[in-house]
Amino acid sequence: MSPRADDLVVFLGPSLSAEEARRLAPCTVLPPARQGDVWRALSLRPRAIALVDGVFEAQPSVWHHEVLAALEAGVAVFGGASMGALRAAELAPHGMVGVGRIFGWYRDGVVVDDSEVALLHADAEHGWRPLTVPLVNVRHVAEQARAARVLGRDAARLLVEAAEALFYQERTWPRLLERVRPRWPESTRAAWEAWFPKGAEDLKRQDAIACIQAAAELVVSGAPTPRGARQSPSSLVRRRRLVDDVTHVRGGTVSSGRVLEALREAPDAIELAEAGLRRALLAGWARTLGLTVSAEEIAEVEAAWWEQRGVEPSRREAVLAASGLDSVGLRRLCEELALERLVLEHAPRLLPDGPSWDEALASEARLRGRWEKAARDVAREDVGPRRKPTEDVGSD
Numbered sequence: 001m002s003p004r005a006d007d008l009v010v011f012l013g014p015s016l017s018a019e020e021a022r023r024l025a026p027c028t029v030l031p032p033a034r035q036g037d038v039w040r041a042l043s044l045r046p047r048a049i050a051l052v053d054g055v056f057e058a059q060p061s062v063w064h065h066e067v068l069a070a071l072e073a074g075v076a077v078f079g080g081a082s083m084g085a086l087r088a089a090e091l092a093p094h095g096m097v098g099v100g101r102i103f104g105w106y107r108d109g110v111v112v113d114d115s116e117v118a119l120l121h122a123d124a125e126h127g128w129r130p131l132t133v134p135l136v137n138v139r140h141v142a143e144q145a146r147a148a149r150v151l152g153r154d155a156a157r158l159l160v161e162a163a164e165a166l167f168y169q170e171r172t173w174p175r176l177l178e179r180v181r182p183r184w185p186e187s188t189r190a191a192w193e194a195w196f197p198k199g200a201e202d203l204k205r206q207d208a209i210a211c212i213q214a215a216a217e218l219v220v221s222g223a224p225t226p227r228g229a230r231q232s233p234s235s236l237v238r239r240r241r242l243v244d245d246v247t248h249v250r251g252g253t254v255s256s257g258r259v260l261e262a263l264r265e266a267p268d269a270i271e272l273a274e275a276g277l278r279r280a281l282l283a284g285w286a287r288t289l290g291l292t293v294s295a296e297e298i299a300e301v302e303a304a305w306w307e308q309r310g311v312e313p314s315r316r317e318a319v320l321a322a323s324g325l326d327s328v329g330l331r332r333l334c335e336e337l338a339l340e341r342l343v344l345e346h347a348p349r350l351l352p353d354g355p356s357w358d359e360a361l362a363s364e365a366r367l368r369g370r371w372e373k374a375a376r377d378v379a380r381e382d383v384g385p386r387r388k389p390t391e392d393v394g395s396d
Contacts, residue, residue: 007219008212009046011037011062013053013128014121015081015208024209025216031124033083034059036244038066043246043253043321047225048076050215052208053128054083056114064091065237071095071228073328076218079103080211081204082117082134095228099214100207102136111136117204118168132171138163140203141196150195155188239356247375248321254378256324260358262374263365272370276360283339293338301334309369322372324362333367 005026012021013032021029028044030037032053041049049070054062067087070077071094079088080099088098089106098107105111116136122129142159145151151159162180163171181189218225233241243257263269311319320326325333365371 003047003216003219006044007047008050008215009041009044009048010050010212010215011041011052011054011084012050012208014119014130015052015204016212017127020209021212024212025219027212027216032128033062035061035063036066036240038062038070038077039241039244040246042070042073042075042326043248045317045326046075047219048078048215050212051077051079051084051087052081052211054087056083056118062087063237063240065231065233065241067091067096068094068228068231069233069241069328072231073326074225074227076215076225078211078215078218080214081207084211085117085207086114095226097214099211101140101203102207105136111139115168119171120169132169133163133173133176134168134204135160135163135171137203138171138176141200144199144201145192145195148195148199150191150199151188155184158183235356235359238359242359242362245324247324247371248318249372249375249379250318250322252379254375254382256362258378258382259324259371259375260362262378263361263370264358266370266374269361272364272368273357273361276362276364277357279336279340280360280363282343283336286339286343289343291339291342293335293342297338298331298335301338302330305330305334305337305367319372322375323366323369324371324375325366329366333363336363337367 003026005028008025008027010021010027010029011031011033012018012029018029021027027050028046030041032055033051034055038049038051051062051067062083064087067077068091076097077091077095078097078099079085079091080103082102085098085100085103085106088096088103092098092107098104102111102117105116116139117134119130119134120132122131139160142151142156145159146153146156159176159180163176165179166176177192184192242260245256246253247256247259263272266272306316309319320330362371365374
């Protein structure tokens, strides 16, 4: 079976054009990732994600928690070239796959500052075209020029130092060379002018290509992707995902935050939230007491839940999507149900970092099938266009 475009999701901007990415492999290209985008991409049920570009400074950057959630869901995550290289260097011990030379530099401590990959770029309407030069590209070109004997050691050092002294939003080749040329001998200037137009390489572009190709190879291979370790995100992260995620209903996608708003106004909102809080607190008490349930017990609860809802196996994936759930999320809820059965046998204790009201409301609504109904109601009310990307001050 040929890979679907949604099997590979690529977050891309100034490092490589979307057209080039699609020529490399069937893929769904999304704008530079910002906080919440990886969570939302999981609703497409990809087999792999290639994180290349991401925003920073003007917009919240993609969270580590999002990548860890993808890995836990069995989605392979590759990173390289820009924000992807940063996150891969930080999360490689957890299973994220780093690709390319820039990733290697961060991993090995050759470079450490996030600003090494920063640049100013145009907006989506203009194809995220880069307007300035990232410092990693200058370092790479300086090494190339030395290898080609265009620059000596001192001349290459002066080039990099001049680049480091420029703010990333002002670092262009003309401005950089304007600063460094007077410090180079005439022979060096002449050699540079002859070599640079054809010899200089865009390292971020090369690493972006390598990252997408590595992710595409995994998708094409059909090899199973191991699930990452189970995560225990904080209450803040859980609430943030609850608002930032999306829910798929027939005919489109709606904001999970909007679904939650609709549920808050429901006549039985208090009942739903209290039931969700009660179950979560009891399950939490069970865990603090050291109680566990087996995989078989969780599977029994899950099977009973599906039977209670009367959903045929062929429709279960769609029902999960319309309930704002995936297999990992459902398994967590069924584990709570199983633990709830055990906790009454033990003296309860207070639970630190307990669930929020909204979290309890959402989880109970999902188990009762109310989330799907609210999502469809929101979809009928909100038929406006999807979020229009705006120009970012800077991105990785």
